[in-house]
Amino acid sequence: MKIISTNIGETRTFVHHGEEVKTGIFKFPVKDGIYLGTEDVDKDHVIDRRYHGGTDKACYLYSADHYQYWQKLYPELELPWGMFGENLTVEGLHEAEVNIGDVFKIGEAVVQATQPRQPCFKLEFRFHDKLIVRKFVDSDFSGVYVRVLESGHVKAGDTMELIERKDAVSIQQVYRWIYAEEFDPEVTRAINDPFIAASCKKDLMKRWGDLL
Numbered sequence: 001m002k003i004i005s006t007n008i009g010e011t012r013t014f015v016h017h018g019e020e021v022k023t024g025i026f027k028f029p030v031k032d033g034i035y036l037g038t039e040d041v042d043k044d045h046v047i048d049r050r051y052h053g054g055t056d057k058a059c060y061l062y063s064a065d066h067y068q069y070w071q072k073l074y075p076e077l078e079l080p081w082g083m084f085g086e087n088l089t090v091e092g093l094h095e096a097e098v099n100i101g102d103v104f105k106i107g108e109a110v111v112q113a114t115q116p117r118q119p120c121f122k123l124e125f126r127f128h129d130k131l132i133v134r135k136f137v138d139s140d141f142s143g144v145y146v147r148v149l150e151s152g153h154v155k156a157g158d159t160m161e162l163i164e165r166k167d168a169v170s171i172q173q174v175y176r177w178i179y180a181e182e183f184d185p186e187v188t189r190a191i192n193d194p195f196i197a198a199s200c201k202k203d204l205m206k207r208w209g210d211l212l
Helices: 064-073 123-127 132-139 171-179 187-191 198-211
Strands: 002-009 012-016 019-023 027-029 034-036 059-063 088-091 103-106 109-116 144-150 152-154 160-164
Touching (some): 002 034, 012 123, 059 064, 109 198, 123 132, 171 187, 171 198, 187 198
Parallel strands (some): 059 088
Antiparallel strands (some): 002 027, 002 088, 059 144, 103 109, 103 160, 109 144
16 A cells, blocks of 8 residues: 555634534645654644544545545546545555554554544535535445554655554444444444444444444
């Protein structure tokens, strides 16, 4: 896998249902690379820390390979790297091939996969489409949140190398369980995984806890 783009953004304000909403989802490429810290990406703007940033979601990765899918859905829309609010746009990244807890070396940093990204309404501001959240869920292309085990600088052209593979469920499978209509008892593998993000475990428990 290869880093295609490193992205950070600044705060923007929009009106949503009559109220002002701030967002840091507008991220764009920076040519000098970014520094991955243990809580977030240096100089990036994380607005709502209930859902972004922090130890379990310090950096967000999205696959460059998925952009072709979205360009077909939005042929008139320009899709710069960082369109999905990702800090790292990665060639060859596929959610079905990344397990919870997998450890990767990226540039100078070492990171660990923790959960899929769950889309929020702020994607509407980038896509100008109120249906984008549903489309994002249906796409199966969640991207990957990581915790940063070793801080470091990452730049475009760096490789993303798997250095430790966990015997765990994939990011894609966890994503499907979050939104599934039918209960799968295998969801307990994710809930009991020691490396899954605490917020993701909470969401799975909220969705399926009554059936466990």
